[in-house]
Amino acid sequence: MPSPRVSLIIPTQRRLDGLATAARSTFRQAGVDPTTLELVVVDNDQVPSAHALAETLAAEAPFPVIYVHEADPGVANARNAAMAQARGDYIAFLDDDEEAPTGWLAALLAVQARYDADVVFGPVRGRAPAGVVRHRAYLEWFFSRVGDGAREGLIDHYYGCGDSLLRRASLPDPKAPFSAIRNQIGGEDDLLFGGMHTKGARFAWAPDAWVWEDPVPNRLTLGYTIPRAFSYGQGPTSHCAARTPPDRLGVARWMVIGVGQAGVFGLLAGLQWLIRSPRFAFTLDRAVRGLGKTLWGGPFKIHFYGLRAPT
Structure with a gap:
């Protein structure tokens, strides 16, 4: 079987409802040949709590679903474990509290091709439940990424990993590019992209490649x-x-x-x-x-x- 062109990666930790929403949104992508895709779900729980859900998702998916259990805690560990199993030439990251509209992946790929970009970023739109009233505008803003607005093209800065497309050949390490020193504090993506930026990597902004972000309720404070x-x-x-x-x-x-x-x-x-x-x-x-x-x-x-x- 030929290797997929794009590996979709969703890291998760004890957030099954969000994982199900994020994963199923990748199944509905339009304008992309599903035979060129795979989904890698990496479970960063001590116990394989997402395994049963991953099996259910695999039975529904129009492309292969690979389940990875990374028991060693840490966001960099989780991303690297998924990267080690992913086979795609491009890596698209989606968080387990995000939901991608049908044109998301096609928009990322189109901008990558137009600008020969090493990394493409898209907007994130925070979405609070109807019951959240206090500080609602701020909370939705906090969980959003406005980025470069409606202007498509090359940018001289970078954003976080959620809602991004990476060209694997441009990474300093194609199997484990994220530094473990950021496991507990986060920012492993900033550290990676900052190093790539210093070495001349090409970053681009795709305004049409937006996703919803649905924070868990205990974060909406x-x-x-x-x-x-x-x-x-x-x-x-x-x-x-x-x-x-x-x-x-x-x-x-x-x-x-x-x-x-x-x-x-x-x-x-x-x-x-x-x-x-x-x-x-x-x-x-x-x-x-x-x-x-x-x-x-x-x-x-x-x-x-x-x-x-x-x-």
């Missing part, structure tokens, strides 16, 4: 998003520190920017909280991202990934 925004803020500074040799000037620059951002937006957020402004959550988000740029290492690192299930 400021108690989740604000610490996450703090960790996002740490990204630019920690990336400079992780370079070889470390970019100390870059570290200092981002820390100074962070102090200013935290001070200005922190004060504004306080005023908005007093008057109950609907913009309060947006401003608080900007303030804590600035704080993250300044408090970026050591005990301030927040672990979102790679944690084992409670026993």
